[in-house]
Amino acid sequence: MKIIPKLVPTVVKTVFKKPVTEQYPYEPPKPSPNIRGKIVYDVDKCVGCGLCAIYCPSGAIEMIMIKEVKRRIPIFHLDRCMFCHQCVEVCRFGAITGSREFEIAAYNKNELKIITPKERVKPLKVGEKK
Amino acid sequence: MSYAVDLLFGPQHPALHEPERFRFKVDGEIIVDVDVKIGFIHRGIEKLAESKNFIQNIYLTERICGICNVAHTLCYVQAVEDMAGIEVPERAKYLRVIVHELNRIHSHLLILGVAAELLGWETEFMYLWRDREAIMDIIEDVTGNRVTSAFNTIGGVRRDINNTQKERMLKVLDKVEKDTRFHKKVLEEDPLYRERMVNMGVLKTRDAIERCAVGPTARGSNVDYDVRAHDPYAAYDEIPFNVIRYKECDSWARMMVRVDETLESINIIRYALKHLPGGEIRVKVPPRLPAGEGLSRVEAPRGELIHHVFCKGDVKPYRLKVRTPTFANILAIAPTFIGHTIADVPAILVSIDPCFSCTDRLTFVDVSSGKVMKLSLGEIKRMYWSR
Amino acid sequence: MDLFKLVEVVVFPGLMYLVVLAIFFEWYKRKLVARMQSRLGPTYTGFRGILQPLADFLKLLFKEDIEVTTGDQKMLTLVLLVAPTLFIFSLFFVPVTGYTIFSFEGDLLLVLFISSIASLLLYLVGWTFRSSFTKAGAARLLLQIVGFDIAAIALALVPAFEAESLCIATISEKISSAVISNPLLLIPHGFAFILFLLAQQADLEEDPFDIPHAETELVAGYITEISGRKLAFLDLFKDLQMVYVSFFTASLFFGVIVKPLSAVLVIASSVEMFLKALLVLFILFTIEAASTRIRIYNLLDAFWKYIIPLSFFSLSLLFIIKALPGVLL
Structure with missing residues (x-):
């Protein structure tokens, strides 16, 4: 009886169990509440210091000058973003969440x-005091 | 007179999940010689690291290897902390251990599944990866992402664990332990799996030490060597655990080391969660660090990992040197292919858990003359960029 | 030849029914193995993905046929046209619906011969190319055929001697009553059944015997260079082989309980045979899912050292049991 593969009973049992596959686009996904997702930018809190652009590891943040109001604001290229949330961590004003x-x-x-x-x-x- | 022919494994081959070339000299089905050629996916990460600041480099080193990413970041931040003399809070050390061990469990279950798949045992592969999913979920819960965790940072860790997470983690660990025990029984006793793995690629204890094998490859050859135990980092000096060793020295032993280490890791996490100290999770670190150099060794899932950082008082490292475990193991394992058949190549190769993209370096050495070949940027432009 | 026979050959128990069965069994295999691995299997096309094998077959028919210049394409086309026909022809002698289209005393030997030829044709598929992977796959296939074929032929004779006939239809009719009348026969019968299943598993090239097309060693073995329409026909060939193996095993070892005497009973007996074939395949796929691939040396070891001697042993055991009442009386 030593030559019988050890998985045989489990294999037969598993046929009658529910499959564990999640059919993702058809079923709603169940991510953890703590995941790092898309970043949200609040322009009213931003001072345009550019720390986020300096620390972004993948160069996804580009600072542009807006001449009309004489200040810099970031543009986020989400195609380059790798969701490390370093910008969220580094922003002192809570402009990026x-x-x-x-x-x-x-x-x-x-x-x-x-x-x-x-x-x-x-x-x-x-x-102005923030 | 032998009729040896060349049989090329790779760069593209179903048994290799990353491009690497093995040239086997085969006499019939028996391998008589093997020549390993690495360097197909050299990515220039060490050079790139010199142009990025210390914080950015955390995320860069994380991408050296996706599977053992926590080991890489941990090793890098420890090297930087060693260089700058930064003391990490106790709680951060414990949290680092917890995530590091979660990462180890996920890596070991992954390679056990891949080994089963390479032997044509798709069912065990599916079961192992199904059970691994629970670990992925808690990694996602704790760090914020399934794979690239971005958890360690210079001076501590980035996230804290609360009580609900702790309880959920303990519950999942119980389930994973039960599953792993089941898989241990299957892998230990299954006759066909044993037939394929036992006495394959025997790496004797003496040879393993001589050829500098590290990690589970060395411990499967009964070498008592584990960085966690012999050069403790983070909180490993306070956590009791066993160094797993097997006396069989073959592919099967190397895989069983991984199964037992998974169980041991679960115990380490339980201990760390129980004795988690309070306090801060990180200290503030200035962006510009003083000149100096730092070295760190970490027991990555695949073996000993070394990061060496050298700084000249800048926001960037002057040089970052990485030595990954597969680089040591691939040379240790290569001679053991000789004498086995072509059908055994996947079984031996998978037992070192190869990760080639970590391994690739770009230094060509002419073995016969010992001459190191280097190409300057100008030469590369002249040779390859001219149209 | 009368019209009724022609309809039989082309439509109901014949060609079309067999191809439909082949496609259904392919689905059954994929779904069952998926469930064994705790996956879902095909889901999109039709009811629970039941049309997926058909969709794959049609898709392959419309794909570009990439011809490897070093291969003998004419030979390959011929092989792939002849090979599925051989299985369909041999299935005419197997009671797929409880009765057979053609039958004569000794057709068991013919069917065994034809199925061996069909397996050998697969070897030619690999041998027509000059690629090292196909060559190695073909060589392994040949070694494998040498291993299992003798065992399969010896074991197929066990039910033949139990029912005292060499006609498959007669065997399937008489086997149940023969075994019931002499319960001692159950020992060599069960013994032979298990060994025969292993031999058929090797014929189907499923785990643990999927050595000729081991992905992680030989890419796809002898199939490596085939694409497009030719691959579609090769897949059809493998599916027909599955139909042949399941019905052949079921009719030899399980027999037929419901005799197809009228039209209603034909349906009942074909359902009965169908369920038995599914049972045979269930056992084969359980083995497939639960085992790793073994090496070609292990296979030759297993067959020449154990299975072939054991099959002759069960055959001789059968003779002893058959002869025992005569000796005692």
């Missing part, structure tokens, strides 16, 4: 940019 959203596939790279419209960017008041 994490979210749980991870289904961000797109056909076009431009859809994956977080660009703040010019109208929303207010000029920075020097000396």
Whole structure:
């Protein structure tokens, strides 16, 4: 009886059990509440210091100058982002926060940019307490 | 007179999950000689690290190897801390141990599954990976991502564990322990698996020491060598655990070391969770670090991992040197192919848990003359970029 | 030849029914093995993915046929056309629906001969190419055939001697009554059944005997260079082989209980045979799912050292049991 493979009883038992496969696009995914997902940017809290761009490991954050209001704001290229949330950690003003959203596939790279419209960017008041 | 012919395994082959070339000289089905050629996926990470700052390099070193990512980040941040003389809080050390061991469990279950799959045992592969999913879920819960955890940082760790996570983790660990015991029984007793693995690629204790084998490969050859026990880092000096060794010295023993280490890791995590000290989880570290050099050794799932950081007082390292375990193991295991058949190649190769993309370095040495070949950027441009 | 016979050959127990069965068994295999591995298996096409093998077959038919210039393509085409036909032809003698289309005394030997020829044709598939993987696969296949074929033929004779006939239809009719009348026969019968299943597993090239096309050693063995339409026909050939193996084993060792005397009973007996074939396949796939691949040396060892001697032993045991009442009286 030594030559019988050890998995035979388990294999027969498993036929009558429910499969463990999750049919992902048809079933809602069950990620943990703690996952690092897409980042959320709040332009009102941002001061344009550029620390996030300096620390981003994959160069996903680009600082641009908005001439009308004379200040810099970041553009997030989510196609390059690897969701390490270093920018969230490094931002002292809480302008960048994490979210749980991870289904961000797109056909076009431009859809994956977080660009703040010019109208929303207010000029920075020097000396204002945050 | 022998009629040896060359049989090429790779760079693309179903038994290799990463591109690497093995040239076997085969007489009939028997291997008479083997020549390993590495370097197909050299990625220039060490050079790239010189252009990024210390924080960015954490995420870069994490990507040297996706499977043992926690070991790589841990080793790198320890090297930097060693260089800058940073003292890490106690709680952070314990948290590092917990995630490191979770990572080890996931890596070991993964390679056990891959080994089964390479032997044509798809069912055991599916079962092992199904049971591994529970570990992936708690890694996701604790660190924020399934694979690339981004958990360690210079001066501590990035996330804390709360009580609900702790309880959930303990519950999952009980289940994983039960599953692993079942798999241990199957792998120990299954006649066909034993037929394929026992007495394959025998690496004697003496040879293992001589050829500098590390990790489960060495411990499967009865070498008492585990960095966690012999050069304790993080909180391993306070946690009791056994160094698993097997006397059989073959492929089967190397795989069984991994099964037993999984069980041992579960005990380590339980102990660490029980004795988790309070306090801070990280200390603040300035971006510019003083000049100096730091070395760190870590027992990665595949064996001993070394990171060496050298800094000239900048925000960037001047040089980062990595030695990965597969680099040591692949040369130790290569001569053991001789005398076995082609059908045994996957069984022997998988037993060192090869990770080739970690291994690849770009230094060509002419063995006969000992001359090191180097190419400057100008030469590369002249030779390869001219149109 | 009358029209009824022609309809039989082409439609109901014949060609079309067998091809439908082949496609169904392919689905059954994929679904069952998936469930054994705690997976879902095919789900999209039709009810629980039942049309998936058909979809795969049609898709392969429409694909470009990449011809390897070093291979003998004409030979390959001929082999792939002849090989499935051989199994369909041999299935005419097997009671797929409880009765056979053609039958004569001694057709068991013919069927065994034809199935061996069909397995040998697979060897030619690999041998037509100059690739080292196909060559190695073909050589392994030949060694494997040498291993299991003798055992399979010797073991197929056990039920033949129990029922005292060399006609498959007669064997399947008489086997149950023969075994019931002499319960001692159950010992060599059960013994032979288990060994015969192993031999058929080797014929089907399933784990632990999927050595000729071991993926991690030889890429896909003798199939490596085949693509498109030719691969579709090769798949059909393997599926028909599955039908042949399951019905042949079921009719030799289980027999037929419901005799197909009228139209309603034909349906009942074909359902009965169908369920028995599914049972045979269930056992084969359980072995497939639970075992690793062995080496070609182990296979030759297992067959020449154990299974072939044991099959002759069960045959001689059968003779002793058969002759025992005569000696005692």
